[in-house]
Amino acid sequence: MFTDIAGYTALMQQSEGTAIVIRNQHRAIFQPLTTKYHGRIIQYYGDGTLSIFESTSEAVRCAYQLQEQFRKADIPVRIGIHTGDIVITEDDIIGDSVNLASRIESLGVPGAVLFSGKVMEEIKNQDDLEFGLLGSFHFKNDGRSREVYALRMPGVVFPNKKDLQGKLETPAPNWRNRIILAAGSLVVILGLLFGYFKWQRGSGLEQLALLPFLTVQNSQEHQALVDGVHDDMLSYLQQSGLEIKGRVSVLRYREAQDSYASIAKELGVDGILTGSIFRLDDTLGLVITLIDGSNGEETWSRSYVTDFQYISRLYGQITKEIFKAARISTPAGISIKPEERAVNPEAYKAYLQGLQYWYKLTPADLETAMKYFELSKSKDPDYGPAYAGIMAVWGGRLQQGYIGFAEVATELIRAITTAEELGANLPEVQFWKAIFSTWYLWDWDAAEQAYSKTLKLNPNFGDAHAYYAHFLCITGRKNDAIRHMEKAIELDPFNPLFKALYGMVLNFSGQYDQVIDLLANALEANSYDPIAISTLRTTYHLTGQYNQAIDVWRRYFEARKDSVALETLQSSFAQAGYHFALENLARLQVERSKAVYVPAWQIATLFTRAGNKDQALEWLQKAYREHDSNMPYISTDSIFNPIRKDKRFKDLLEKMELNRSAFKG
Numbered sequence: 001m002f003t004d005i006a007g008y009t010a011l012m013q014q015s016e017g018t019a020i021v022i023r024n025q026h027r028a029i030f031q032p033l034t035t036k037y038h039g040r041i042i043q044y045y046g047d048g049t050l051s052i053f054e055s056t057s058e059a060v061r062c063a064y065q066l067q068e069q070f071r072k073a074d075i076p077v078r079i080g081i082h083t084g085d086i087v088i089t090e091d092d093i094i095g096d097s098v099n100l101a102s103r104i105e106s107l108g109v110p111g112a113v114l115f116s117g118k119v120m121e122e123i124k125n126q127d128d129l130e131f132g133l134l135g136s137f138h139f140k141n142d143g144r145s146r147e148v149y150a151l152r153m154p155g156v157v158f159p160n161k162k163d164l165q166g167k168l169e170t171p172a173p174n175w176r177n178r179i180i181l182a183a184g185s186l187v188v189i190l191g192l193l194f195g196y197f198k199w200q201r202g203s204g205l206e207q208l209a210l211l212p213f214l215t216v217q218n219s220q221e222h223q224a225l226v227d228g229v230h231d232d233m234l235s236y237l238q239q240s241g242l243e244i245k246g247r248v249s250v251l252r253y254r255e256a257q258d259s260y261a262s263i264a265k266e267l268g269v270d271g272i273l274t275g276s277i278f279r280l281d282d283t284l285g286l287v288i289t290l291i292d293g294s295n296g297e298e299t300w301s302r303s304y305v306t307d308f309q310y311i312s313r314l315y316g317q318i319t320k321e322i323f324k325a326a327r328i329s330t331p332a333g334i335s336i337k338p339e340e341r342a343v344n345p346e347a348y349k350a351y352l353q354g355l356q357y358w359y360k361l362t363p364a365d366l367e368t369a370m371k372y373f374e375l376s377k378s379k380d381p382d383y384g385p386a387y388a389g390i391m392a393v394w395g396g397r398l399q400q401g402y403i404g405f406a407e408v409a410t411e412l413i414r415a416i417t418t419a420e421e422l423g424a425n426l427p428e429v430q431f432w433k434a435i436f437s438t439w440y441l442w443d444w445d446a447a448e449q450a451y452s453k454t455l456k457l458n459p460n461f462g463d464a465h466a467y468y469a470h471f472l473c474i475t476g477r478k479n480d481a482i483r484h485m486e487k488a489i490e491l492d493p494f495n496p497l498f499k500a501l502y503g504m505v506l507n508f509s510g511q512y513d514q515v516i517d518l519l520a521n522a523l524e525a526n527s528y529d530p531i532a533i534s535t536l537r538t539t540y541h542l543t544g545q546y547n548q549a550i551d552v553w554r555r556y557f558e559a560r561k562d563s564v565a566l567e568t569l570q571s572s573f574a575q576a577g578y579h580f581a582l583e584n585l586a587r588l589q590v591e592r593s594k595a596v597y598v599p600a601w602q603i604a605t606l607f608t609r610a611g612n613k614d615q616a617l618e619w620l621q622k623a624y625r626e627h628d629s630n631m632p633y634i635s636t637d638s639i640f641n642p643i644r645k646d647k648r649f650k651d652l653l654e655k656m657e658l659n660r661s662a663f664k665g
Contacts (some may be wrong), residue, residue: 026047082100133149231247245267347379463489496526500519503536583606
């Protein structure tokens with residue numbers, strides 16, 4: 001058995017003291033477990049070990065326990081095992097079996113246990129050991145390909161084949177390939193020369209994706225911190241002006257087996273950034289690797305170790321080195337200046353934890369997120385991101401309909417004021433100020449200024465581009481809205497929310513065929529996407545495709561398990577058609593509103609679709625009094641065209657200052 005600490009050489013260059021501490025921890029774990037499983041340590045060499053065992057199954061069990069302990073200690077270790085004949089000298093062992101075990105270990109990834117096919121044959125009947133085949137590999141100076149297996153058990157990593165890069169033989173071309181290579185040598189030379197001069201002119205890996213970080217631990221709390229570091233670093237890279245894909249699109253590759261080249265092609269990027277966290281206590285230990293997307297080959301890698309209080313400084317250093325390694329220049333007007341103020345590690349970690357709960361957007365998760373953000377604030381009352389997080393929780397609760405604006409108006413304004421005082425230069429603070437100003441405060445000038453500040457601070461903030469697009473529709477600038485919405489999609493191409501929001505923008509712009517193509521496909525992937533459903537049925541309504549609109553309504557009620565509304569819809573449609581069905585749905589909701597809260601906006605839009613103008617206007621006025629967050633859309637949504645000339649509707653536009661003359665452009 002060979003073991004080796006991943007990234008140890010680079011760690012020594014960064015912090016020799018930390019590296020020695022980790023090596024000593026490694027040995028303190030390794031020695032007693034090796035003895036327990038009847039092993040004998042032949043040699044310690046630097047950061048690695050060589051040992052032998054009386055039993056193959058005992059060796060594998062020992063390796064499993066070792067990785068369990070290394071994971072708890074945040075030590076990234078590779079382990080490789082082979083069995084066969086050896087020659088034992090006074091202080092060493094030699095033989096082909098030793099060499100093969102070493103090569104299998106070099107193929108591994110931190111947290112994994114790899115072994116040969118011969119080992120597999122000896123343990124295959126052991127009920128407590130589960131494993132899987134990784135594939136066949138031809139190691140250097142070995143006469144044939146070898147099957148390599150890995151443990152597939154809780155607490156250890158089962159690696160993706162694309163991550164395996166060991167001491168492998170480069171296949172020699174056959175005679176036909178030799179002829180082809182010889183004939184093409186001139187082309188290759190010219191290509192290399194062209195590539196060299198292109199590189200000299202500054203061409204590089206201009207568009208990148210930062211894949212989810214790997215770690216040897218798998219507890220929920222630990223994973224939340226790892227994901228938080230990934231998301232925070234992604235935000236920093238975006239703020240630097242780097243063209244990098246958004247969070248939602250890269251998360252889909254957390255468990256993917258695809259090659260890096262295929263991931264790059266799917267995302268439309270030139271390069272892939274990967275990360276591995278090997279330390280996450282008082283210090284952060286991180287390995288960042290840059291991979292050329294055209295061929296999947298590593299072009300640069302470096303290990304970093306820092307105290308958490310200097311995390312911003314580390315992000316700045318990593319960002320500069322990524323620009324250099326990718327051979328690209330910092331965009332004009334942007335300078336990478338990491339915050340010099342030290343961060344309270346406990347405040348920072350609590351913020352990262354809160355962020356991961358916030359993304360889930362359930363009432364319980366938002367409550368947990370708020371507790372973490374409040375904890376972060378208590379650890380450092382001047383820590384701006386904590387207040388940005390608190391704003392995000394209020395925003396999430398309002399957007400999901402868990403609370404009404406009137407309930408929290410005072411608290412919300414206080415949160416905005418405090419967050420701006422402490423984090424005015426944080427794009428997240430300006431973003432949430434823009435959101436609240438648009439949909440809850442109806443302060444159009446404040447919203448415009450906040451969006452402008454957000455995108456100046458982070459030009460690659462996909463959410464800001466997407467919601468700014470909606471603000472631009474509300475304020476009558478639909479061409480600009482499409483441009484910003486397309487930018488959001490470019491930044492985060494597999495984000496289903498962005499596709500649904502794009503559908504709304506296209507709908508407001510009258511591009512109905514595109515809406516149907518976009519959202520019909522989106523609903524195939526997620527049959528209950530409330531924004532996509534609402535927009536698609538509106539588009540069918542506006543284009544007179546009433547059968548299709550009814551079908552979308554049916555799917556909506558089925559997904560919500562609302563049998564009463566479903567029966568009302570279907571029986572009314574069968575009796576007298578589309579408008580009669582929508583009229584009866586509206587009246588059903590009016591009756592329900594006497595017992596439970598039903599948004600007045602929802603009832604108003606049903607009456608609007610049914611063609612009942614007086615009832616539609618009455619409920620719109622009530623939605624205005626409720627300060628419904630959807631009310632800004634009355635300026636742009638075409639479903640209101642039949643009542644747009646009515647004085648009551650014009651009065652609503654005037655009260656909200658949404659009359660066209662109030663806007664420029």
